[in-house]
Amino acid sequence: MQRKTIRRWAWVHKWSSLVCTVFMLLLCLTGLPLVFSDEIHDWVGDHIATPEIQHTGPMASMDTLLAAAKSRNPGYVPLYMFRDEDEPLQWTISMGKTADATTGIRYVVMDARTAQVLGEPPAEQGFMYVMFKLHTDLFAGLPGMLFLGVMGLLLVIAIISGVVLYAPFMHKLSFGDIRHQRGEKLKRLDIHNMLGIVTLSWFFVVGATGVINTWADLLVTYWQSDQMAQMIAPYKNLPPPTQFASLQQSMDVAQKTEPDMQLGFIAFPGTGYTSQHHYGIFMRGDTPLTKRLFKPVLIDAQTATLTDSRPLPWYLVALLVSQPLHFGDYGGMSLKWIWLVLDILSIVVLWTGLKIWWKKRHQVMPAIYVDSMAHRMQPHQG
Structure with a gap:
């Protein structure tokens, strides 16, 4: 040289x-x-533990969980529903003033067995948030x-x-x-x-x-304008629904559509991962790799019928795989x-x-x- x-x-x-x-x-x-x-969340006491109770009956329905979260936050709409891997008996619902809210988010943690509200952890504050x-x-x-x-x-x-x-x-x-x-x-x-x-x-x-x-928002936006737009094309000119079908029934349809997968998270109508007309039910696998790769199942929020389901494109797969590599988790x-x-x-x-x-x-x-x-x-x- x-x-x-x-x-x-x-x-x-x-x-x-x-x-x-x-x-x-x-x-x-x-x-x-x-x-x-x-x-750190456990150490500072932010972690909400699942109570140890005897429970032999079925899990609470998704509709009961959703109703419990709404009752605690009147005037708020549900955004996403997800479960922590370390707490399989808990469901968390995030809520905002509007479906496209990015600030002022509230979280409601519930017992998946009884629909009891276990806590509402603080959002957008604290050392870890900073x-x-x-x-x-x-x-x-x-x-x-x-x-x-x-x-x-x-x-x-x-x-x-x-x-x-x-x-x-x-x-x-x-x-x-x-x-x-x-x-x-x-x-x-x-x-x-x-x-x-x-x-x-x-x-x-x-x-x-x-x-x-750092490209996550741009990649999701592109996916929305590309594949998501194709999936919801028949609903393009329809007004937003005013009546919603059962969330539990919609979840059952998604599970039947992807019987070999498990629920990852739910995006409620109007949020960034679905449309105003659909529950976006994201399924995932159960291996160390596939549990991080989601497959969206769009369920009509008025009729609880399947609209479309297709694998994520390669660029979102690359994004999902890169996240655990980045944080070593x-x-x-x-x-x-x-x-x-x-x-x-x-x-x-x-x-x-x-x-x-x-x-x-x-x-x-x-x-x-x-x-x-x-x-x-x-x-x-x-």
Whole structure:
């Protein structure tokens, strides 16, 4: 590799790193508690436990659960109904002033056996909410998500350029060597290079999946205008319904349509994952992979009859697969601890890289150093 090429790669690595480093540090710091979000909620007492009672009869119907949630929040409409994997005997219904509400959301947690309201956890407040919003959109909505997506792309570029420059930097050193005796600058550089290579694969995966996650709203919007529009085309010019069929009956139709799948969540009419005329009942599998992949079943909200059902397109499958990879929540507590260690190491990489730039910000890479790197990167002649 020639001198000019090395300079170009060094320039790319320098500026792609500098532009995104502060934001990557923020994401790494806010990501630490998010990896352990379930455990933190338990620790601070936010978790609502299922009461231990003797119950031998059938589960409460979906209609009874829905009525109980509405009675606690008059003037609110149901948005989504879902169940926590760790609490299979609970159902949670989110509610808003309107079907397209994005703020002022209320949550009602109910016992799936008795339809007893177990609690209404606070929404849009608390430490974990702040960490989540900073990590996902900087409290700026879609523009914030897209901005962080650009920062993630710069991180990927910085990783690739760093790998290209790693070989000549470490040509005469064994892997893991830290030159303590050569001064603080070289010591910091060696730590930065070593930890950068150690965390390379993880940082690349987390960065790339983070970028995909920032496109979530855009991908869902495209799906709505594409496949969802095709599924609900016969209802395009119809007025919104005023009478609704039984939710339990609609659920039974969806279960018969996909007998080998289980209920993931329900989107109520008017919300972003369905239409004004349908219950969007999203079914999923039961394996570690398929339980994260949903299949929408649209049920006519007036007649409780099947309208359409089709698999999600590849781009939404990629989004759903990327989410557990990003947060490391698919392999239990052991994987969470691994994610914690790698996150901390990545913070060290980012911090040492920032300190290296700060110490050398007024220096120009010596020509003899570039020549030396160029010589090392030339293929050996036989």
